[in-house]
Amino acid sequence: MPDKTARREQAALLQGMLDLLILRTLDVGSLHGWGISKSIRQMSHDVLTVNQGSLYPALYRLEAAGLIEGKWKTTPEGRDAKCYSLTRTGRKHLKDENDYWLLFSRAVNDVLKGT
Amino acid sequence: MIGKILRQLRYMFKRRRSERDLEREIQFHIDMETQDRMDVGMSEQEARRTALADFGSMPQCHETVREAWGMRLWTDLRRDFQYAFRMIRRKPGFAVLTVLTLAVGIGANTAVFSVFDRTVLRPLPYSEPERLVHLWEIRTNQEFGQMEASYPDFVDWKKRNHTFEDFAGYDGTNFTLTGFGAPVRISAVRVTTNMLSILGVQPQLGRDFSADEEALDKSRVAIVTYAFWQRHFGGRADAIGQTLRLGGVPHTIVGVLPPDFQFLLDGATDMLVPLGPTPDQLERRSLHWLRAIGRFRPGVKAAEGEADLRGVAQQLEVEYAQTNKGTSIRLVPLHEQIVGNMKSMLLVVFGAAACMLCLAFLNLANLVVAQFTVREREMAIRNALGAGTMRLGRQLMAECLVMAAIGGIVSIAVAHWTLRIVLAVIPRTLINGLSAIAAGNIDGRVLAFNAALALLGGLFVGGVAILRLSRMSLKDVMNAGARSSAQQRLRAAFTVVEVALAATLLVCAVVMVQSVQRLMKVNPGFTASRLTSMHLSLPATQYPKGQDVSSFYKELQRRISEIPGVERAAVIDELPLTTDGGTVDVFVYGQMQPRPGEEHESVARSASPDYFETMGIPVVRGRTFTASDTSGAKRVVLLNETLARTLFGRTDPVGQRVVIAFNKSEWEIVGVVGDVRLADLDREVRPTLYTSGLQDPSRSSTLVFRTAADLDYLTSAVRAEVQRMDPELPVYAARSIEDTIGMTAGVATRKLVLYLVGAFSSIGALMAGIGLYGLMSSLVAQRSKEIGIRMALGAERGNVRRLILRQAMAMTWAGLFAGIVIAIASGRFIQSVVFGVTPSTPSVLLTVGVIVSAIAYVACYVPVRRATRTDPIVVLRHD
Numbered sequence: 001m002p003d004k005t006a007r008r009e010q011a012a013l014l015q016g017m018l019d020l021l022i023l024r025t026l027d028v029g030s031l032h033g034w035g036i037s038k039s040i041r042q043m044s045h046d047v048l049t050v051n052q053g054s055l056y057p058a059l060y061r062l063e064a065a066g067l068i069e070g071k072w073k074t075t076p077e078g079r080d081a082k083c084y085s086l087t088r089t090g091r092k093h094l095k096d097e098n099d100y101w102l103l104f105s106r107a108v109n110d111v112l113k114g115t
Numbered sequence: 116m117i118g119k120i121l122r123q124l125r126y127m128f129k130r131r132r133s134e135r136d137l138e139r140e141i142q143f144h145i146d147m148e149t150q151d152r153m154d155v156g157m158s159e160q161e162a163r164r165t166a167l168a169d170f171g172s173m174p175q176c177h178e179t180v181r182e183a184w185g186m187r188l189w190t191d192l193r194r195d196f197q198y199a200f201r202m203i204r205r206k207p208g209f210a211v212l213t214v215l216t217l218a219v220g221i222g223a224n225t226a227v228f229s230v231f232d233r234t235v236l237r238p239l240p241y242s243e244p245e246r247l248v249h250l251w252e253i254r255t256n257q258e259f260g261q262m263e264a265s266y267p268d269f270v271d272w273k274k275r276n277h278t279f280e281d282f283a284g285y286d287g288t289n290f291t292l293t294g295f296g297a298p299v300r301i302s303a304v305r306v307t308t309n310m311l312s313i314l315g316v317q318p319q320l321g322r323d324f325s326a327d328e329e330a331l332d333k334s335r336v337a338i339v340t341y342a343f344w345q346r347h348f349g350g351r352a353d354a355i356g357q358t359l360r361l362g363g364v365p366h367t368i369v370g371v372l373p374p375d376f377q378f379l380l381d382g383a384t385d386m387l388v389p390l391g392p393t394p395d396q397l398e399r400r401s402l403h404w405l406r407a408i409g410r411f412r413p414g415v416k417a418a419e420g421e422a423d424l425r426g427v428a429q430q431l432e433v434e435y436a437q438t439n440k441g442t443s444i445r446l447v448p449l450h451e452q453i454v455g456n457m458k459s460m461l462l463v464v465f466g467a468a469a470c471m472l473c474l475a476f477l478n479l480a481n482l483v484v485a486q487f488t489v490r491e492r493e494m495a496i497r498n499a500l501g502a503g504t505m506r507l508g509r510q511l512m513a514e515c516l517v518m519a520a521i522g523g524i525v526s527i528a529v530a531h532w533t534l535r536i537v538l539a540v541i542p543r544t545l546i547n548g549l550s551a552i553a554a555g556n557i558d559g560r561v562l563a564f565n566a567a568l569a570l571l572g573g574l575f576v577g578g579v580a581i582l583r584l585s586r587m588s589l590k591d592v593m594n595a596g597a598r599s600s601a602q603q604r605l606r607a608a609f610t611v612v613e614v615a616l617a618a619t620l621l622v623c624a625v626v627m628v629q630s631v632q633r634l635m636k637v638n639p640g641f642t643a644s645r646l647t648s649m650h651l652s653l654p655a656t657q658y659p660k661g662q663d664v665s666s667f668y669k670e671l672q673r674r675i676s677e678i679p680g681v682e683r684a685a686v687i688d689e690l691p692l693t694t695d696g697g698t699v700d701v702f703v704y705g706q707m708q709p710r711p712g713e714e715h716e717s718v719a720r721s722a723s724p725d726y727f728e729t730m731g732i733p734v735v736r737g738r739t740f741t742a743s744d745t746s747g748a749k750r751v752v753l754l755n756e757t758l759a760r761t762l763f764g765r766t767d768p769v770g771q772r773v774v775i776a777f778n779k780s781e782w783e784i785v786g787v788v789g790d791v792r793l794a795d796l797d798r799e800v801r802p803t804l805y806t807s808g809l810q811d812p813s814r815s816s817t818l819v820f821r822t823a824a825d826l827d828y829l830t831s832a833v834r835a836e837v838q839r840m841d842p843e844l845p846v847y848a849a850r851s852i853e854d855t856i857g858m859t860a861g862v863a864t865r866k867l868v869l870y871l872v873g874a875f876s877s878i879g880a881l882m883a884g885i886g887l888y889g890l891m892s893s894l895v896a897q898r899s900k901e902i903g904i905r906m907a908l909g910a911e912r913g914n915v916r917r918l919i920l921r922q923a924m925a926m927t928w929a930g931l932f933a934g935i936v937i938a939i940a941s942g943r944f945i946q947s948v949v950f951g952v953t954p955s956t957p958s959v960l961l962t963v964g965v966i967v968s969a970i971a972y973v974a975c976y977v978p979v980r981r982a983t984r985t986d987p988i989v990v991l992r993h994d
Contacts, residue, residue: 034147057180081140
């Protein structure tokens, strides 16, 4: 497992990927920020840890772009939390990005295999 | 897409709430994380510490979020505008045309607005101006109803009303100012001493008049205007207390008015002096000379005030039946009194300017759509490459706004120069209201108006472009036929509206041309060619008795008649076409004096011998005045035809006598002369009587000459003669009768409107022509293949030409028809400035039809020529 600094660099490198991961997480249902970060960690089997410092900017950027929508809700524990869900544009965008990512990663794979 | 912008705007406006939201959200995150870590066995303190540490830098997180929500819009906008500038630089021709069109359209409107704003829109620059009214006495049973008040009436209004705070009175006058180089004429206003306090104005320097200075013997003081103070004293404070010799009488300067003060918006006034009524003026109730201004008590409505004063007038009718029977009062809001007659004229000019602005905007929209044809491919490709329609639209809008902004800035210069040129082209003395035009300067309000117009123009043109864009798809771009026809339809619609607006403007311009022509053809009652006049006024101090005045003028007339080149010369108290004021009531000797309210009112003029011969006024019966009609001889009078008809019907009045009512003096009628228009060419002839200048002289007089001599030569020769008789007397206002005619309000106002509407309509017609030319050019280009086929199949050139022309003319005539309908419908709007014609007069319609058709023909000539020069082979090989 790479050390912390290396992971940070990786995160920066894959900045655009974070958006995709967030959208994918929300495809299942609406979640608050902490839930998103936890969900990404679990779904990636602890490989991907989302840097909190970039999670919230990403959420607000996506919201500003109209891809996701945040609403204040009360959690089962009785606390107020801002829950995000995909908008229609967001869903469409996710599909496009998903296809593109598959294409891209397959291409990268092919190249890597080729060596 | 719009939702996105709204969201960003919402972030910007609700920034503080958004910040708090973020704070709460992060707090929640930390709490949950802490809870999570406590669940796996950490102590609460440890859990919170590590959770915070893992989160990273809190302020940095805030900062990045802020960027995400706020700056996005600005960076995008900045990019749009940078791109817009780049695009504009890449096609400078189009940009220059656009900016110029906008600058001319907006500039002209700004200039007109600046004048309109100063005069019509803004309240008068006095304290609580809505409480100020101008008062007139009216004769309830006569057509020349409105007249000045008599002093005793004025005093009674003051005493008996219940709704007014106070009244002030004034009377315009002229003085000869000596002691500052050559004698000069200055314009003064005699005012009651409470005038400034009624207007709510304080002198900037010195003091206001005191109440006791109103009496004739105490009235030797003056409050001068700021401009006069600057001109004659260089703004020195020691001007206060200095003496001005006005008409030979020393007046002490007691005050200086503020720089922005204009007495009732008349910029020509040099000073105010106390009223100083003569005993006659003070006591005679039949002498109407005082103009009155009243200030309502707070909260009083105009109708209440009017009813109150009407009541007072009714009391006076009973108490002074002899003079006041049939006399009532009319109140006019002071603002309306001052700008009322300008308002209708300015509205016409404003309307024309607005029409031209619409034309400019349409022309621009036309250009943008045409430009779009060129850029469509670029747009479609960029669209296909992923630039959103909205983004492209925003860029187009940014381009239009940048050009509109530049146009707006340039237009301020245009507005400035328009005002300057109008002032330079038209002599300042032309109309009274012109000082208001000089007042039109470019201030904050005018700039706001300008900016609003520019923004409107940018939004309109940008909107049209976006409309085109939203209808566009890559498929259409490739399908040239479908694309072009939609585009041509839009442009054709624009062009028809342009032609319609241009036709409307041209109708107005032609109506104005014909109005002025018809007005100038009105017979003034005398022969205008080779007539010249100049003015002279004898001070009462040097010439106290009527005998002194009449002998001075008799001698002067002899001398000036002998000036080489002068055919005839004469003296009259008031030159025709200047004023029809100065009236008396008359009745036929031997008949009963008419009951009060039924008198015959007549203008009275005092003319020297040879006056009618000099002016070329026909003598209908009897004789004119001779050198023997002097003060010792029998008192004689001449009537104009209208008065003779009124008093005597068809019987010959010569030899009969008339009585002038106020002093019961009897005058024998020795002749009847032709009618002369005294006030204006567009006013009716009023009953007029003439007395002999040798019997009934007037100190202030006009010398008239029938001469072919040059005006400068004549003026210096006359000055020399006058100087020989009295070195202190100035001769002024020397001008030809043609100039006097040009300066009458009737002619001057219409000419001013004519110049402005003429200029606007010329520009408008040019723009419509350009629009038509552009459209026809692209139509011909688009149909070149069809034309080529037709010609290859043997169509004649003439046929092809007719084909294209028919299309152009159909649009032209549709526009022309619509324009004429608009002009006729708005006929009432220009009613106040037209004379003898209306927009529906056949000669007007014919002229406009010919002009518009000619413009259309010229605009189509090149495109049509190009069409008929088409070589079928070349066209068909293309593509």
